[in-house]
Amino acid sequence: xxxxxxxxxxxxxxxxxxxxxxxxxxxxxxxxxxxxxxxxxxxxxxxxxxxxxxxxxxxxxxxxxxxxxxxxxxxxxxxxxxxxxxxxxxxxxxxxxxxxxxxxxxxxxxxxxxxxxxxxxxxxxxxxxxxxxxxxxxxxxxxxxxxxxxxxxxxxxxxxxxxxxxxxxxxxxxxxxxxxxxxxxxxxxxxxxxxxxxxxxxxxxxxxxxxxxxxxxxxxxxxxxxxxxxxxxxxxxxxxxxxxxxxxxxxxxxxxxxxxxxxxxxxxxxxxxxxxxxx
Numbered sequence: 063x064x065x066x067x068x069x070x071x072x073x074x075x076x077x078x079x080x081x082x083x084x085x086x087x088x089x090x091x092x093x094x095x096x097x098x099x100x101x102x103x104x105x106x107x108x109x110x111x112x113x114x115x116x117x118x119x120x121x122x123x124x125x126x127x128x129x130x131x132x133x134x135x136x137x138x139x140x141x142x143x144x145x146x147x148x149x150x151x152x153x154x155x156x157x158x159x160x161x162x163x164x165x166x167x168x169x170x171x172x173x174x175x176x177x178x179x180x181x182x183x184x185x186x187x188x189x190x191x192x193x194x195x196x197x198x199x200x201x202x203x204x205x206x207x208x209x210x211x212x213x214x215x216x217x218x219x220x221x222x223x224x225x226x227x228x229x230x231x232x233x234x235x236x237x238x239x240x241x242x243x244x245x246x247x248x249x250x251x252x253x254x255x256x257x258x259x260x261x262x263x264x265x266x267x268x269x270x271x272x273x274x275x276x277x278x279x280x281x282x283x284x285x286x287x288x289x290x291x292x293x294x295x296x297x298x299x300x301x302x303x304x305x306x307x308x309x310x311x312x313x314x315x316x317x318x319x320x321x322x323x324x325x326x327x328x329x330x331x332x333x334x335x336x337x338x339x340x341x
Contacts, residue, residue: 083159090150090163095199098272099139100167104150106134111156121145143169143274169272177204177265177280186285187255191263199271201247205264206282209239212260219260219281226279229262258285301327 087105094101106114116129116136122144129136140146150163175194182188193202211233212219222228241261242253255261261282268275305326306314314323317335325333 083154083157083161085152085161088152088163090148090165092165093135095271098141098169098274099137100148101135101137102148102150102165103135104163106150106152112152112154114150114152117149117151119147119149121147138167140167140169140272145169169274175265175267175276176278177263179263179282185254187258188252189255189282189284190250190252191265192250193265193267195249196267196269199269201268201270202249203247203266203268204242204244204251204253205240205266206242206253207233207235207239207262207264208241208257208259209233209236209262212262212281225281229279233262235264255284258287259283301329301331304328 090102090104092100093103102116104114106112108114114131116131118127118129118138119125120127122142129138136148138146138148146167146169148165148167151160152163153160175196177191177193179189179191191204193204215222215225219225241256244251261284263280263282264277265280266275266277303325306317307324307326308314309322309324317323323335325335327333
């Protein structure tokens with residue numbers, strides 16, 4: 063505790079000094095990681111002039127914490143998802159200068175995680191999937207479901223902006239609906255579907271070092287069928303003549319020349335005709 067307090071007091075006074083030190087031969091390294099426990103090391107050897115302090119900054123809480131030194135080593139356990147910076151604050155009280163070595167720890171890990179796929183050119187049931195790749199700690203798993211529930215959603219399946227949220231809350235992910243899953247970690251897989259129609263893909267990432275996982279849902283339409291509208295020629299029947307009348311409404315049995323006659327057709331139309339005797 064005395065060492066920590068003295069170092070903190072020295073940092074205040076040293077920070078105002080303009081002297082320059084050569085820190086190029088010193089370093090901070092991560093030397094081991096067991097799940098969410100990280101071990102760091104430095105080659106700074108404290109003496110009467112030079113000393114250092116391990117400090118961890120929590121970006122979520124915006125808080126600094128000091129951690130214990132074990133002869134050039136320190137060990138930090140990160141229990142909450144988020145970002146942290148491990149700092150090694152070194153000071154030289156003789157030359158009145160200081161520096162900071164930093165190491166960023168990102169426990170979120172899964173930003174921009176997604177799954178993409180391609181469909182066979184000659185076989186619409188043949189799919190090649192690929193999940194976003196991360197470091198060697200991460201494992202990759204696929205699950206694909208087919209359920210009558212998906213078909214019952216009709217247009218909601220295609221248009222709902224919160225479809226995945228709704229499925230997460232209302233679909234039970236029954237094992238009988240499971241049509242594919244991989245037992246061993248694989249970032250890329252191929253699968254040939256037995257049935258066409260709507261399927262749900264679950265891509266799952268698991269970090270065995272930090273024990274943090276995440277997943278995404280993606281809807282699949284295997285061999286989609288597009289409705290074909292049949293074309294039928296529509297023939298409009300010519301209206302039939304049902305009666306001829308004069309201007310007084312009296313029926314006329316035969317067309318008469320030089321007289322206005324009204325022709326009535328089966329579709330309700332009426333035409334006035336005036337026949338002129340050909341010369």
